[in-house]
Amino acid sequence: DDLRCVLYTVRVFVFFPFYWCCTNQFQMSLPAQGQLMQRPKWVSSETLSLVDSVTLLLMIPFFDAVLYALKKGWRVTLSPIHRLPIGFLCAAFAMAWCGMVQQWIDSRGDWKHSDKEGWVYTPHEENNKLSIFWQVPAYFVSAISEIFAAVTMLEYAYTHAPATMKSVLTACALCTSGLASIIGFAYTPFITNNLMYITFFSLAGWMVVEAVVFFVLLRDHENQYPQRDPALFGGQDYDSKELAASIDVGGP
Numbered sequence: 001d002d003l004r005c006v007l008y009t010v011r012v013f014v015f016f017p018f019y020w021c022c023t024n025q026f027q028m029s030l031p032a033q034g035q036l037m038q039r040p041k042w043v044s045s046e047t048l049s050l051v052d053s054v055t056l057l058l059m060i061p062f063f064d065a066v067l068y069a070l071k072k073g074w075r076v077t078l079s080p081i082h083r084l085p086i087g088f089l090c091a092a093f094a095m096a097w098c099g100m101v102q103q104w105i106d107s108r109g110d111w112k113h114s115d116k117e118g119w120v121y122t123p124h125e126e127n128n129k130l131s132i133f134w135q136v137p138a139y140f141v142s143a144i145s146e147i148f149a150a151v152t153m154l155e156y157a158y159t160h161a162p163a164t165m166k167s168v169l170t171a172c173a174l175c176t177s178g179l180a181s182i183i184g185f186a187y188t189p190f191i192t193n194n195l196m197y198i199t200f201f202s203l204a205g206w207m208v209v210e211a212v213v214f215f216v217l218l219r220d221h222e223n224q225y226p227q228r229d230p231a232l233f234g235g236q237d238y239d240s241k242e243l244a245a246s247i248d249v250g251g252p
Helices: 002-024 029-034 050-073 079-105 132-148 151-159 166-190 194-220 242-248
Strands: 109-114 118-121
Touching: 002 079, 002 132, 002 151, 002 166, 002 194, 029 079, 029 132, 029 194, 050 132, 079 109, 079 132, 079 151, 079 194, 132 151, 151 166, 166 194
Parallel strands: none
Antiparallel strands: 109 118
């Protein structure tokens, strides 16, 4: 019975491999993009990843306070199922921004291919490169998306798992990042050439589609299968046999 409940809940995680593909770009494509941009001597192409980390440290407590106020004071509840598509849309915006930045970079230089060095970018004017700080909005919005999507995914996995299978459901959630690494191989040829913008815009479009499909298919998921952690649900737990009997695990 608990296994059937896990199979029902794991549907939420099907949407995450491409989301992780988006976040992976900030370790692969964004540093490569930064190499093509104007930057101070004290800033490397990897330095701006600190924006993501600092934003997470500052904004997670802030969002916790805001969501708590919405729930307790204004009686507006953003359930995990509502927060996840917001995270997907934030990831879409971050990828679209990166795509626009890349097109601005391409408009200020030329890509040429050589047998020895592969694709090489040459700016029209060395002092007219785009500033690397144009990447900051992408890192900031990506961190916001992680709060709404990645953090919420782990919360959802823990609070909706049967007491005897919390680690199993959490492992299923984390396995989606491995699938994202496999999917990421398809984007590898576009990272260091004049087609880098294809990676960003295709992922942005995919995340918009995922956000819409997720909300349409799973908007009632929370009502059908509420969280089961008694400490997080007013001390009330649910009988696994009753839950399993009410869950239809056939179909997507």
